[in-house]
Amino acid sequence: MSEEFKIEIVNPEKSFLLKEDVTEVIVPAFEGEMGILRDHISIISFLKPGIITINSKSGEEKFYVEDGIVEFKNNNLSILTSTIFNLKEIKKDKIQDLIKDAEETLNKPSINDQSKFLIDQKIEVLRTLN
């Protein structure tokens, strides 16, 4: 039996990525990293800032996401996200900018605990990329 399933990544502007031959996807779910294989149970979860790793026949691809929702159903994986970059295409100074922005928001007094946690996460992930 084949071990492949379909993945679609959508952002508000367009359909970002569509692949039919993925074997494994690792997503940074809110409560920890989650690996998804074929015939996973239907699941809905959301993402924290992190790296999505997609394994397919054509090799491994990595993407940086800031937030999003994951839905897996009938061997269709949909990821909705507002911010996503392919790690190959993202530039070093862009990462620097993102870190700077995040640090600025972190210093705002009005921030609540949850968003603080998310931004901490974001900075951590971005630093490891650098």
Next chain:
Amino acid sequence: MASLDDLKKRIVSVKSTQKITKAMKMVAAAKLKRAQDSAEKGRPYSEKMNNIILNLSEGISDKENAPKLLSGTGKEQTYLCVVLTSDRGLCGGFNANIIKKAKSYFARLSREGKELKIITVGSKGNDQLKRTYGDKIIENISFKNSKNANYFDAEKVGKLIIEKFEKEEFDICTIFYNQFKNVITQIPQSQQIIPLNTKENKEMSAEDNYEFEPDEDEILTNLLPKNISTQIFKAMLENSASEQGARMSAMDNATRNAGEMVDKLTIEYNRSRQAAITKELIEIISGAESL
């Protein structure tokens, strides 16, 4: 009757207006293509988002403690209306149609004794509404500097709405925008986004058993604010496609009318030129006869 010189001047001026409207039509047509593309590309996101939320709200265990964005505040007293219009004019009935739709809704609300608050997005809507509803407008947002509708602008509006909702400044939120059907037809729409209307699309929801991680309530609390931004973004995309479509057909009409006017003026010009020649000839002939 206007003198020959005046007629000539008018013809030239109408012709140059026609050139402008023609150019505007071309520009609108080019922009329409892009706006339409991005409206189509943006659809999967909002549809998927909608589906997930529907599935979630079906599966929610504790209806009474459901997030307020879904179930509402329990009151129906204060209405917030977000009117999305364009920043530029010269696009036919585009803005007027949204305003008309919104105004009839406002009138109904005030008949029912509800309290009304308005947020206008786009300066044209603000211009038209501030005369009658000036005291009701609590915020005016304009994205004159952004070239195309983009998600970050929509997110700004969404965050503003949610902030106001959390402060309990309103109970029900409705957005007004034009839905793009085709170049000639744009349908003004009103859509209630808070509390979310899940009953409308009941037949779409599937009977899936999902596993949720973390639990439904937490996902919903995180998802609903995003959905607001997504819906606004969708409205903005539809709006920008509609705006270009409306402008294109308005400018097409203007170009045609200008052409008709040039024809009419040219006939008038030729007639009066001929009349002047005839008059001169009569004068010469009658002068020669009298000798």
